[in-house]
Amino acid sequence: PDEVAAQLCDAIGLIGTPADCAARILEMAKLGVRNLYLMPLLTFAPPRAELDAFRDVVFPRLAAAGERR
Numbered sequence: 001p002d003e004v005a006a007q008l009c010d011a012i013g014l015i016g017t018p019a020d021c022a023a024r025i026l027e028m029a030k031l032g033v034r035n036l037y038l039m040p041l042l043t044f045a046p047p048r049a050e051l052d053a054f055r056d057v058v059f060p061r062l063a064a065a066g067e068r069r
Helices: 002-012 018-030 048-064
Strands: none
Touching: 018 048
8 A cells, every 4th residue: 555655665665855865875875785776656757857867966975975977
């Protein structure tokens, strides 16, 4: 049900603003996560807006925090 989906998103999801995603990736990196998979919801089209946000906001924040893996 919805509660299980919410728990799953909280446990492994990157949901929120690009800044939220960068912060979550840093948390996950400290726990040993080394790979991410970016997928769009409800479509087979490439996640263009998400890729742009990662390029323009998330990756620079990770680099500024010293995360270069």
